[in-house]
Amino acid sequence: MRIFKYIKPLGFVIAVCAVNVLLSFMIEPMRGSSGTMWEEYYQEEELDTIFAGSSFCVANFDPYIFDEQLGVKSFNMGTPLQAIEQTISAVETALEDHDIKTIVIGTGFFVFQEGAYEKAELTFEKAKARKAGGIEAFTKSLNYVLSEDVRGTEKSVKYWFPWLYNQEEVSLDFIGQNVAAKFENMKTKKMSGSDEVTGVSRKGYRFFEGVVDYTTAWEINSYQYYNQTLEREQVERFQELLTLCHSAGADVIVINSPHPAYDVISCYETYAQSEAEVAALCQSLGTDYYNFSLVKPEIFDAKSEYFYDFEHLNEEGAKTFSYSLCEFLEKRAAGEDMSNYFYSVDEYLAMHTDLLDEWKVMQQSK
Numbered sequence: 001m002r003i004f005k006y007i008k009p010l011g012f013v014i015a016v017c018a019v020n021v022l023l024s025f026m027i028e029p030m031r032g033s034s035g036t037m038w039e040e041y042y043q044e045e046e047l048d049t050i051f052a053g054s055s056f057c058v059a060n061f062d063p064y065i066f067d068e069q070l071g072v073k074s075f076n077m078g079t080p081l082q083a084i085e086q087t088i089s090a091v092e093t094a095l096e097d098h099d100i101k102t103i104v105i106g107t108g109f110f111v112f113q114e115g116a117y118e119k120a121e122l123t124f125e126k127a128k129a130r131k132a133g134g135i136e137a138f139t140k141s142l143n144y145v146l147s148e149d150v151r152g153t154e155k156s157v158k159y160w161f162p163w164l165y166n167q168e169e170v171s172l173d174f175i176g177q178n179v180a181a182k183f184e185n186m187k188t189k190k191m192s193g194s195d196e197v198t199g200v201s202r203k204g205y206r207f208f209e210g211v212v213d214y215t216t217a218w219e220i221n222s223y224q225y226y227n228q229t230l231e232r233e234q235v236e237r238f239q240e241l242l243t244l245c246h247s248a249g250a251d252v253i254v255i256n257s258p259h260p261a262y263d264v265i266s267c268y269e270t271y272a273q274s275e276a277e278v279a280a281l282c283q284s285l286g287t288d289y290y291n292f293s294l295v296k297p298e299i300f301d302a303k304s305e306y307f308y309d310f311e312h313l314n315e316e317g318a319k320t321f322s323y324s325l326c327e328f329l330e331k332r333a334a335g336e337d338m339s340n341y342f343y344s345v346d347e348y349l350a351m352h353t354d355l356l357d358e359w360k361v362m363q364q365s366k
Helices: 005-026 033-041 063-070 084-097 118-132 134-145 154-158 172-192 234-245 263-265 270-282 314-334 345-351 351-366
Strands: 051-052 074-076 102-107 251-257 288-291
Touching: 005 172, 033 074, 033 118, 033 134, 033 251, 051 063, 051 084, 063 074, 063 314, 084 118, 102 234, 118 134, 118 154, 234 251, 251 270, 263 270, 263 351, 270 288, 270 345, 345 351
Parallel strands: 051 074, 051 102, 102 251, 251 288
Antiparallel strands: none
């Protein structure tokens, strides 16, 4: 019978799917950053404020502090290495699901210099679909793989095999611990009768522990790690993001995250130009932009012990910054001219001539 000629290919497809599910269960980390963010996001019944962006966002804004101080219902949608395309994806989802009044974009100049990292992009989009559950998960998956930028590319195939990209350093020890943790989590959910994430939701917020080693300041900084010019394609993507936010009638605020003084100094030759470009872009779209590396200490005193590395706050720093930003936003809501609370780039450099001279000597000695 003709039906038998379909059995073999059908069996092959089923076998591939089974192996894919098994490998994904074994290799994908139980609590990856994107999976955790989306799992916690889908628990939220009502939101009016979101924070979105890369690690400059996820590690800087503690929603519980903003909820407590400002009386809002907020969530942090940041994830590490989140490219502007994924920030757009996150904001679109929040606007579809909630009546969002305020959108805070946590960013840094690095965001304008790099496109999406394939692994981070695929992991983010897969988690977004998977954690939605049911038919919505399948719909979101199709929307992504059939989107204009993905359709027909290698990513549209690789997306369906998450163990290829959503993985840590794979070893027998890791697989054993990962599988055991997943079985334990399944057991806990079954006993509780709930499919929700176990433990207390942090509303998307995650923090870094530790204090930066300042003895490596001139070897590990933004100058050493990143290009010093903004890429036009990323600037246009960011413009698309801001347009999306404003089209929803939201109050949009762009926050350039605090960096230690030495990191600003390391980029002194191009910092003023980058600052002017981003500020002009935001101003052209009617968006308030604030660079908190240049903020005056009466708003946020960026103490040396507040930094985890050259571009991220640690837990203590993020907590202090969140409280400071709440006070800042209250002043803004009261109609104060917030530009008075920031130094110009020239003023900032003049305040740190000792660091600037030291950096110049280091550069000349190379």
